[in-house]
Amino acid sequence: MNATTALDNSIDSVTTPIANGASAVARAVLEGLSAKPKFLPSWLFYDAAGSRLFEAITQLPEYYLTSREHAIFTKHSAEMIAAAAGLGKQELSVVELGAGSASKTVVLLRALVATQRHATYIPIDVSEAALHWASKNVRATLPTVVVQAVCSEITREQLLNLPQDGRMLALYIGSSIGNFDPADAVELLLWLRSQLRPGDALLLGTDMVKAKTPLVAAYNDGAGVTADFNKNILTRLNRELGSNFALDAFEHRAVWNASASRMEMHLDSKRNQIVRVEAIDRSFALKRGESIHTENSYKFTAEIVEDMLLKSGFVLEQSWYDDDRWFGVHLARVVDSDSMMDDDAEEAAA
Ligand code: AVI
Numbered sequence: 001m002n003a004t005t006a007l008d009n010s011i012d013s014v015t016t017p018i019a020n021g022a023s024a025v026a027r028a029v030l031e032g033l034s035a036k037p038k039f040l041p042s043w044l045f046y047d048a049a050g051s052r053l054f055e056a057i058t059q060l061p062e063y064y065l066t067s068r069e070h071a072i073f074t075k076h077s078a079e080m081i082a083a084a085a086g087l088g089k090q091e092l093s094v095v096e097l098g099a100g101s102a103s104k105t106v107v108l109l110r111a112l113v114a115t116q117r118h119a120t121y122i123p124i125d126v127s128e129a130a131l132h133w134a135s136k137n138v139r140a141t142l143p144t145v146v147v148q149a150v151c152s153e154i155t156r157e158q159l160l161n162l163p164q165d166g167r168m169l170a171l172y173i174g175s176s177i178g179n180f181d182p183a184d185a186v187e188l189l190l191w192l193r194s195q196l197r198p199g200d201a202l203l204l205g206t207d208m209v210k211a212k213t214p215l216v217a218a219y220n221d222g223a224g225v226t227a228d229f230n231k232n233i234l235t236r237l238n239r240e241l242g243s244n245f246a247l248d249a250f251e252h253r254a255v256w257n258a259s260a261s262r263m264e265m266h267l268d269s270k271r272n273q274i275v276r277v278e279a280i281d282r283s284f285a286l287k288r289g290e291s292i293h294t295e296n297s298y299k300f301t302a303e304i305v306e307d308m309l310l311k312s313g314f315v316l317e318q319s320w321y322d323d324d325r326w327f328g329v330h331l332a333r334v335v336d337s338d339s340m341m342d343d344d345a346e347e348a349a350a
Contacts, residue, residue: 026279030280038286039293039294043126045233045294069174092169093162093166094112094119094122094171095170097192098124098125098176109121120148120163122148125149126151170203173204177189178300185308196334202314205329206330208326226265234267253291269287271288302328314332
């Protein structure tokens, strides 16, 4: 890891292990626009403008995910902290994947410092701006929290170098896990598990399966913010790769795919057109009505959550939901790999 100096006094330290080169964007575009059907990976949403648009989405009345999860944290944070610390009431440090503005995390950290006064908070995010924002939010209300920001993609190769004393509580909230296909979600959680020790805990936020109407409305809001968020990918590519996407030649579409249990976002071409991408010296033909698939957002059942956690080396201990069970926050424990092997051996012997 390359240690860099603290960027302002709201962050105690920041490390930037991986450079997000333009070449990664170029590779993703070449792969996605050459594929049939065409796709673009959803991480491309999150440049500075896209991150701002996503934050605006979280404030929309239709986008219930954030408000429901916030309400769950407000109501149950003290319980969550007590359950994560366990019977031995071990001191917790919090590591958060994809910190965003950390507004829900502040609620949890407040409950944490009420029980143990000092705490270390390690937000990890690809966006340095998001890390500053998260850190400022935390430090403004909780001055005893030490913030050790890590500016990085969440990657399998990277070691988190987490503190060795006390117990870690990992946070992966906002249903960000839903943006991964099921196998990739397990791979990510397996990696997270490999960074933790037996007894450490995970709080995982998941959007739950529900009726189609609120789902579609959440991804196709009346003010058109989600449409702008979706099209911002094209603006980003025009700027970073010298492409010539005409934004008004594409239509935002959000669809509930019930058999795959996911919301999908697409950009549909309104006409036959050819798009040029200078940086990779390629042109791509799109037919009228042809889609570029930009995002999957999987929705979960309690059984799917439990199964995904088990496959990833975690045991589900407790879940908290809002009254309608639209959103869930789940506490899972890292299981001892020896005891997993014992269990496997017992199973094999039976
Ligand atoms: C970040 N992620 C959990 C959001 C979601 O709901 O899948 C991204 C998003 N896409 C459209 N609106 C919000």
